Amino acid sequence: MARRFVILGLILGLSALGYMTLGAVGSWSFLIPFRGAKLAALLLTGASIATATLLFQTITANRILTPSIMGFDSLYMAVLTVLVFTLGASGYAALPAPLLFFLNLGVMSALGILLFLALLAGGRGDMLKLVLTGIVLGILIRALSSFLQRMIDPSEFSSLQAASFARFTHVDPLLLGLSALVSIPAIALAWRMRHRLDVLSLGTEAATGLGEPPRRGQKQALVLICVLIGSATALAGPMSSGFSGPSNFLGLIVVALARMVTPSFRHAVLLPSAILVSGIVLIGGQTVMERVLHLSTPLPVVIELVGGLLFLVLLLRGSRQ
């Protein structure tokens, strides 16, 4: 197991090195901070999404779900659409970045708390109800934003579309810092929960029997998930193509890969390995796309394609068992 971590670390290091040095044009004093900020943003986004997806799969006891099923990405699109609709594309572009960041983070955390209350309202409400509530809310939000999109001026719509993919072409250092301030403590808290998450993954009855009340752990994990997804999306944009995406495929891919590379049910193993894999997929993928193939296609488009196939494979394999 330790060897596999070393190999993962080496691959991540190589990808980062490739990302920083390949196709370098211009002076290093400009390139290093410029590319370094993008590298940090990719790492941070990847780590947040990997952690959030792993926590979500543990508390829902389901290995093909990701948090975006709860409508997080659609919420980001809704905020974006409402802003472009009311302020116009130029008004939107003039908004200060930190304001947008906190707006997105705030709205997404609010959605999380709303779902959280729905979970409590049922008394003995279960995770399935929470997930279904999330799906329905997601559909509602998506429908509302597509309604608004239909009324937007076509040229403004195209600027909205451009902003609706995750992008790492330019990273604002201020945003990066804010996002790190939110995500890193959240990931640290998830790490502190690792043994309790192992117990929760045994199921609610077994967890209760072992003295670990499942409801409390689920709530805490849910808060962490909301904050992590909120800050990652506010930093980089939605990781699924905002208009459809029933599932956040990046999270799905990296957690499924982590389970293959380091097979264990322990979160002390899965958490770091999912974060490493996530860094490799994002940084390695971005290096190949940008530097080797010289494509301008956003990386999430490729991730969706690969993720869709993987999703089918997981579904088919799951149904055979």
Added chain:
Amino acid sequence: MITIRGVSYEIQGQPILRDIDLDLPRGGVTALIGPNGAGKSTLLSLIARLKKLQSGRIGVDDLEVGKCSDRDLAKVLAIMPQSGHVSARLRVGELVEMGRYPWHQGRPGAHDREIVAETLTRFSLDALRDRFLDEISGGQRQRALAAMAYAQGTDYLLLDEPLNNLDIAAARHLMRLLRDMATGGGKTIVIVLHDINFAAAFADRIVVMHEGRIAADGAPETIITQDLLTGVFGTDAEILTLGARPVVMV
């Protein structure tokens, strides 16, 4: 001692348990039997705080269920739930090690490992230690779950229909293990059973439940009578006595 006082429970207005008073003293095997829907599993779930108490009180030694800390109760009482479904993919050895969680909180020490090894041997699981739970038979899985509850090292062990889906050899093997734990290990075992004959063969005491009430309570030979079968179970099976043990002819 487990003390149950004035416990009632209802689901959507439908009474499941009606004002139960029951004492389960330390030691021995107590079997809870009764027809389907009598409230046996509900009572067991309430003792193990898998369900929330609606009225009444349940005490385990000096701890009060629902008031004491979950972790303290987990060191005194272990439960093997009816639905032995484990969603995580883990190995038999890892599952049994999780049983030690209330003591080590995720950092097993040498003492925990010793107990796990002893438990695996006791439950004849040594050969299956590294197999995944979804790769072994239903009987082996039930045994692994029982081993996990045993490894928890508690004085009280509750089992909810552990013989479900077990063939006769696996069922007898598991019941013998439980019998040994009570006799040799001084554990208090409370077990929900479907099969009256298994209850008669292995339990020191039988508690019969019927429509949410305690219908009878005592040693197997005094409890299992023709009246019980017709009155509680609504069937007219014959009872033979072999040695001192009553046997229901099915």
